[in-house]
Amino acid sequence: MSDFTPNEMMTIAASRALRSDDVCFVGIGAPSAACNVARLTHAPDITLIYESGTIGTAPDVLPLSIGDGELCETAVTTVSVPEMFRYWLQGGRVTIGFLGAAQLDKFGNINTTVIGDYAHPKTRLPGGGGAPEIATSSQQVYITMAQSKRGMVEKIDFFTSFGHGDGGDHRKRLGIDTAGPTLLITDLAIWKPDPETREFTVVSLHPGATRETVQETCGWTVKFAERLEETPAPTELELKTLRDLQARTKAAHAGTAKKGKAA
Amino acid sequence: MATFLPLSRAVSDNLNDGDTAAFEGFTHLIPTAAAHEAIRQGFRDLTLVRMTPDLVYDQMIGMGMANKAVFSYAGNPGVGLLRRLRDAVENGFPQPLEIEEHSHAAMANAYEAGAAGLPCAVFRGYRGAELARVNPNIKSIVCPFTGEKLAAVPALRPDVTFIHAQKADHKGNVLVEGIIGIQKEAVLAAKRAVVTVEEVVDNFAGIHPNACILPSWTVHAIAVVPGGSHPSYTHGYYARDNAAYLEWDEIASDRERFRAWMQENVIEKSADDFAGRVAHLRKAA
Numbered sequence: 008m009s010d011f012t013p014n015e016m017m018t019i020a021a022s023r024a025l026r027s028d029d030v031c032f033v034g035i036g037a038p039s040a041a042c043n044v045a046r047l048t049h050a051p052d053i054t055l056i057y058e059s060g061t062i063g064t065a066p067d068v069l070p071l072s073i074g075d076g077e078l079c080e081t082a083v084t085t086v087s088v089p090e091m092f093r094y095w096l097q098g099g100r101v102t103i104g105f106l107g108a109a110q111l112d113k114f115g116n117i118n119t120t121v122i123g124d125y126a127h128p129k130t131r132l133p134g135g136g137g138a139p140e141i142a143t144s145s146q147q148v149y150i151t152m153a154q155s156k157r158g159m160v161e162k163i164d165f166f167t168s169f170g171h172g173d174g175g176d177h178r179k180r181l182g183i184d185t186a187g188p189t190l191l192i193t194d195l196a197i198w199k200p201d202p203e204t205r206e207f208t209v210v211s212l213h214p215g216a217t218r219e220t221v222q223e224t225c226g227w228t229v230k231f232a233e234r235l236e237e238t239p240a241p242t243e244l245e246l247k248t249l250r251d252l253q254a255r256t257k258a259a260h261a262g263t264a265k266k267g268k269a270a
Numbered sequence: 271m272a273t274f275l276p277l278s279r280a281v282s283d284n285l286n287d288g289d290t291a292a293f294e295g296f297t298h299l300i301p302t303a304a305a306h307e308a309i310r311q312g313f314r315d316l317t318l319v320r321m322t323p324d325l326v327y328d329q330m331i332g333m334g335m336a337n338k339a340v341f342s343y344a345g346n347p348g349v350g351l352l353r354r355l356r357d358a359v360e361n362g363f364p365q366p367l368e369i370e371e372h373s374h375a376a377m378a379n380a381y382e383a384g385a386a387g388l389p390c391a392v393f394r395g396y397r398g399a400e401l402a403r404v405n406p407n408i409k410s411i412v413c414p415f416t417g418e419k420l421a422a423v424p425a426l427r428p429d430v431t432f433i434h435a436q437k438a439d440h441k442g443n444v445l446v447e448g449i450i451g452i453q454k455e456a457v458l459a460a461k462r463a464v465v466t467v468e469e470v471v472d473n474f475a476g477i478h479p480n481a482c483i484l485p486s487w488t489v490h491a492i493a494v495v496p497g498g499s500h501p502s503y504t505h506g507y508y509a510r511d512n513a514a515y516l517e518w519d520e521i522a523s524d525r526e527r528f529r530a531w532m533q534e535n536v537i538e539k540s541a542d543d544f545a546g547r548v549a550h551l552r553k554a555a
Contacts, residue, residue: 074297133345169398
């Protein structure tokens with residue numbers, strides 16, 4: 008087994024959670040890499056959907072945006088954006104919504120809108136895009152992000168996308184009948200919500216990670232499962248697939264640059 | 271009925287100070303040339319509508335043309351934040367910018383409602399989402415049949431929509447292919463529509479009967495601008511200039527550098543310069 012980085016472990020652990028029969032609405036960034044590694048390894052028939060309207064896409068390189076041309080060229084079909092959100096997402100056809108987060112709390116609520124006050128923000132982030140409805144219309148939500156105290160906080164500044172709210176049956180009380188966040192994959196661990204409180208609980212530590220490193224990089228007091236597992240290290244195939252994909256991506260994105268203008 | 275015009279005329283005839291304007295494109299087919307022409311003509315007090323305001327709205331806001339932005343994702347896709355928009359929201363520079371923020375589902379539904387001639391859009395959305403607290407245009411409605419509480423937002427009806435498309439035929443019918451995004455709805459929702467195209471062909475013989483075509487009588491003006499969506503892309507013509515998106519992050523991070531770039535690359539240029547910008551991207555498409 009060769010060496011691997013925590014980020015590679017995160018992407019590969021996230022990819023393992025996906026199945027060939029999943030219909031996955033893919034967020035850009037870390038989720039996109041994980042979804043495509045899954046497709047290129049154990050889940051060849053997975054349906055990947057990007058919000059630009061591409062259904063069943065199989066890009067050879069990772070897109071920089073959710074609307075890169077290759078997504079359309081390799082898709083089973085490309086539909087308009089309103090159709091995407093109405094028939095396919097709102098229609099309940101997405102099994103997994105895969106999201107990243109700028110700020111996350113222990114109940115899987117996500118902020119990608121502002122740091123600070125909404126009217127007078129300290130930092131204006133891009134906003135929700137498709138996420139508010141992905142978070143509530145997908146049958147389940149997976150979240151992936153690298154751990155940091157800035158990112159994983161006790162209280163998020165803005166509820167862009169609703170997870171389990173204050174925990175417990177908060178989703179149900181709002182009339183949301185989908186499962187919400189059921190899995191969080193970070194660069195250090197795999198987390199699942201407690202069946203009662205819905206608080207994310209560490210169920211598996213990645214190789215090399217410890218309870219201490221997980222706590223040091225998380226802004227809330229971390230709960231650990233009684234029986235803590237160790238995430239299997241990436242296999243040669245998983246690692247090679249991810250690295251090849253990233254190398255192809257880098258070459259492709261640099262390839263469109265003008266001479267003397269590096270990407 | 272669509273009239274073929276030089277881009278400068280197509281813009282000056284159809285855009286006015288104070289208009290609500292949509293320059294739509296969902297990563298693909300962004301009407302950059304039209305936006306740059308609007309910047310050169312110096313319009314003011316615009317309400318800019320777009321699901322994904324990216325570089326062109328960052329540029330228009332940075333040039334002080336907009337009072338308000340209606341949007342659902344204000345980022346440089348895959349790169350990061352929009353630094354001119356941020357400067358306007360966080361610091362009121364170069365002028366304050368009112369924002370009306372939605373989700374993609376809401377904006378897409380609102381354009382569709384506009385195209386359908388409805389006053390509002392109804393959809394299952396914003397559940398638990400805090401945007402409903404800060405945006406007074408997000409309300410709810412109860413289904414009269416099931417009692418389900420659904421989200422409602424006003425229809426979008428821009429004064430003018432600008433889009434870029436692959437081609438027009440001689441009669442002025444417009445063909446949009448690939449990631450078609452929200453363009454059809456944005457055109458049909460608007461009072462006026464202006465389309466830039468890569469080329470004009472004799473006719474659309476041989477294309478699929480279900481292709482996305484905007485009939486000539488739904489469009490007011492067409493301008494032929496090869497490369498007109500750069501650094502976005504036109505499916506079948508040239509690839510996305512991802513390097514330019516990465517570079518923009520640096521340009522927009524500094525007020526002076528931004529102004530200098532705009533002077534050199536927009537103010538002192540014309541629609542004719544776009545073709546050269548995509549020459550190195552054509553075989554990659």
